[in-house]
Amino acid sequence: MVCHRIDRDYNKASGRLALVEGGLTEAVYGPAGNAELARVLENTHEYRVVTDPKEPGRKIHKEIKQFTNISQPVFCGTCHDVTLFNGFRLEEAYSEYRLSPAAARGETCQDCHMGKVQGVVSGYETGPAAVVGGVPSAPRKLTNHFFAGPDYSVIHPGIFPHNAEAQQMATLAEWLQFDVAAGWGTDKFEDNVPEGHEFPERWRSIDDRYDAREILNTQFERLEWARQQRLEVLRNGYVMGKIVTKRADRSGIEFQVQVKNGTDGHNVPTGFSGERLVWLDVTVTDREGTVVFRSGDRDPNGDLRDGHSAYVHAGEIELDPYLFSLQSIFVTQNGRGGEIEHVIPIPYPVTALPRVLPSAVSLVFTGEPPTERNHKMGIEPNGQRWAPYEIAGDALTGKGPYRADIKLISQPAPVNLLVAMQSVGFDYGITPRQAGDALVAGAQVLWQREVVFDVK
Ligand code: HEC
Ligand code: HEC
Structure with missing residues (x-):
């Protein structure tokens, strides 16, 4: 949302950007413009969406304003070149890129970081940008928005990555009490729970612990996928x-x-x-x-x-x-x-x-x-x-x-x-x-x- 609610070329701004404010149904900004969204909105019997915030239904943005700068390296440079208030040049990814052979060949940050293979110019995927209730929008150039890099999550897998099922099952604070390392919700642990073992209120029921473990297994798969993406770029x-x-x-x-x-x-x-x-x-x-x-x-x-x-x-x-x-x-x-x-x-x-x-x-x-x-x-x-x-x-x-x-x-x-x-x-x-x-x-x-x- 940060990247797609920007309407100006800020050049190098050390991440200090004014976002265009607005709710879910307000316009967003993207490289391709409004044509496909307009077609979707003319066919709301096929694509079940609404753009009036007061109407019940699946809410989406009502317009896509074209913002071609988002496909340019300088867009990444608005944040990935950081000068602190005291003049300290903290980060220089964009400055380094500008002097690089890749830049001289006209290759962009996006080409390397949002294509098929992380970290090399490898072309882009093609496919629908959205699938609305099972109905795909028209195929187009697709960009990978994962932005793999060296960073990884150090927090509880019950709260990251975002998982709707996990959110329904327990609150954030409750997830933090779920002892993953001890093996809660696995046969190995549950078959050997010592007599009188105390669990936090939310996790007293063995069924809940098994259900939670199932959600966590999905989370582990996702984290492993992310690890592979990181490995690829690195x-x-x-x-x-x-x-x-x-x-x-x-x-x-x-x-x-x-x-x-x-x-x-x-x-x-x-x-x-x-x-x-x-x-x-x-x-x-x-x-x-x-x-x-x-x-x-x-x-x-x-x-x-x-x-x-x-x-x-x-x-x-x-x-x-x-x-x-x-x-x-x-x-x-x-x-x-x-x-x-x-x-x-x-x-x-x-x-x-x-x-x-x-x-x-x-x-x-x-x-x-x-x-x-x-x-x-x-x-x-x-x-x-x-x-x-x-x-x-x-x-x-x-x-x-x-x-x-x-x-x-x-x-x-x-x-x-x-x-x-x-x-x-x-x-x-x-x-x-x-x-x-x-x-x-x-x-x-x-x-x-x-x-x-x-x-x-
Ligand atoms: C020719 C391909 C290529 C281009 C062009 C490119 N990158 Fe990268 N980038 C890589 C590769 C490969 C890595 C992994 C090595 C690393 O982490 O330094 C990487 C890593 C990164 C990282 C993670 C670095 C870290 O250690 O935190 C950032 C951030 C990044 N690139 C930003 C950019 C930005 C911004 C641009 C454009 C201004 C850009 N890249 C252009 C290939 C590219
Ligand atoms: C609104 C600010 C902003 C913009 C615009 C932006 N980034 Fe980032 N990006 C960040 C921040 C903050 C991080 C996490 C901290 C870091 O690694 O510096 C990050 C992380 C990354 C990473 C992963 C590094 C890691 O932490 O593992 C890559 C790769 C990357 N960005 C590439 C890009 C590319 C390519 C673009 C342009 C298409 C871009 N970014 C545009 C703010 C931005």
Whole structure:
């Protein structure tokens, strides 16, 4: 509704747009115009719809106003290029795209993100835009509105994705009490419920728990579909290239892993690159399975062993000197003109979700950083990067051959971001720990490869 209630070309506006207000039956804006809707509205005996809000029936918008800008890259650029109030260039997906080979060829964001295959120009589906009570409207170019990217849901599957049946069955608060992980509504759990087990009021009846589980199974299917869409776009963006062994003998092992940008539409990651995590997880073991090298593993919080790990800071675990990560770094200027890394440098009010406030006071007095920037670590269009690894001879066990398991993993944000903003709290009553665990659990392995080093 946000995209289809806009009537002006805002150009780059950092998402600050005025929507055309109105109820369900008011006009919407789209690329194709009104012709097909007019035909439908002339045939209301066939298409059972009404456009008068007071009339009973299936209500739809009464007009489609043509808004061709919606098919242009600059439309996406109204939001996907973000300059904060203090001038900080937070996101630059659109700016990166404008300089890209894909843009030079005339390919659009829509071509890559709304077509048949997520992340590549692949043509569009054709079909009816609507099926009204079983009657389809005329076939047309169809665009995929899923917008797959690195993000995934970390909330209860009973409340997301939206499911009409789930909403009828229980309230939001009741769904949050339904213990999915314990196995409620499965034979395995229900056949073994301990005597006198206490359930919340809404879930006392075993029949209800089975019904709820059935709805959840539909939800899991949908979430799995979404996961596949994400995997598709991400694998088209991040490619594990060559793995080259430079040296492998008793004096040590040296090898390199190539990571390539698979798209020439923009950097990877793009946009919210200061928080996007894409990294190499590397484990080298000897023939008995003893680990002789590790990089890209997590601390007990779920963070990588980088400069933002609380455990690394506390000196409890070591910094990962070989970590290959494409996460960009927010840096702010400190008082003496130098720069320092920040997890999230934006000031936010304690009463609401994080948002940037324009400073009413001179920064000289508040001590707020006068400059902030995103030190980009992403890979440019068609670019590539090598991750070098070295295992010293004395780390080897003499029990070769050695085997390296190499994974390229994507996670939308690090756990330390949740830590940085936890004081404002999270929706749906989830704790920072639960959010962090869900974040880690959803991390996706994009590519996995194995190499063997034949050292005796
Ligand atoms: C040539 C194909 C192509 C074009 C053109 C393209 N993209 Fe992408 N886009 C991709 C691929 C592949 C990915 C997955 C890699 C990634 O997440 O960075 C992606 C990822 C993204 C992401 C998720 C990035 C993240 O990490 O959060 C956003 C947002 C995005 N694109 C927006 C845009 C916008 C806006 C435009 C136009 C200004 C655009 N894209 C143009 C292929 C394309
Ligand atoms: C009204 C603002 C707005 C417009 C217009 C808009 N987006 Fe987005 N888009 C967002 C927000 C907000 C997110 C979620 C946060 C993020 O990833 O930056 C998002 C997420 C995405 C993602 C998924 C990244 C993820 O979070 O997993 C893709 C891909 C994407 N948009 C592509 C597009 C394309 C292509 C267009 C133009 C057809 C477009 N967007 C237009 C606001 C917008």
